Amino acid sequence: MSNARQKILARLRDAPRPDVTSIGKGAVESPVWDLDERIRRFTDRMTAVRAEVVETSPDTWMQALQAVCQRAGARNLLYSAASPFGEAISRQPPVAHPVTTGLESHKWKTTLFHEIDAALTTTLGGIAETGTLMLWPDMQEPRMMSLVPPVHIAILEAGKLFNTFSEAVAAMQWQDGMPTNALLISGPSKSADIEQTLAYGVHGPKELVVLLIRD
Secondary structure, three states: OHHHHHHHHHHHHHOOOOOOOOOOOOOOOOOOOOHHHHHHHHHHHHHHOOOEEEEEOOOOHHHHHHHHHHHHOOOEEEEOOOOHHHHHHHHOOOOOEEEEOOOOHHHHHHHHHHOOOEEEEEOOEEEOOOOEEEEOOOOOOOOHHHHOOOEEEEEEEHHHEEOOHHHHHHHOOHHHOOOOOOEEEOOOOEEOOOOOOOEEOOOOOOEEEEEEEOO
């Protein structure tokens, strides 16, 4: 075993080194779209995978949230009171009965998996090129909020809609501090594993609604 190992290592050492001088040259430049075009592309790509984008404003997002909850038949809405949007919900609850994330730990999973109809999360931003939401889950908005309830409602501020993922990473300086968990969401849960039949909600929410807040 020792001789075989030495032979393998020797071959690796003697192998020709790849030419890396051309790496990065000729790369396609990232597109630069104005806000209207970013919104159009993001919306087109989201709706293509059966997600919904609702354009709203800082003054009307609560009414839009109420309409989404009513249409989905949500009896309750899980949210975090730590965000500015959560604070507003605490002051003026939408039609669905609000449930904050401050549940007792021993009740959390049972409530989440068996009683919650919809959950509202904030987002770090969005990517116009691919129609993607970026989430950084934390203690206030844990990852399961966007992965378990049948309806996921995500708030995206239009000013945080980037052209590309690389632009978002550079603008937010991810190199200086990555989260322990980042979520990139490009539509509701779907799978065609069973008899090649496309089904939604198999591994997560069957509905994704983005409240796109444009100032």
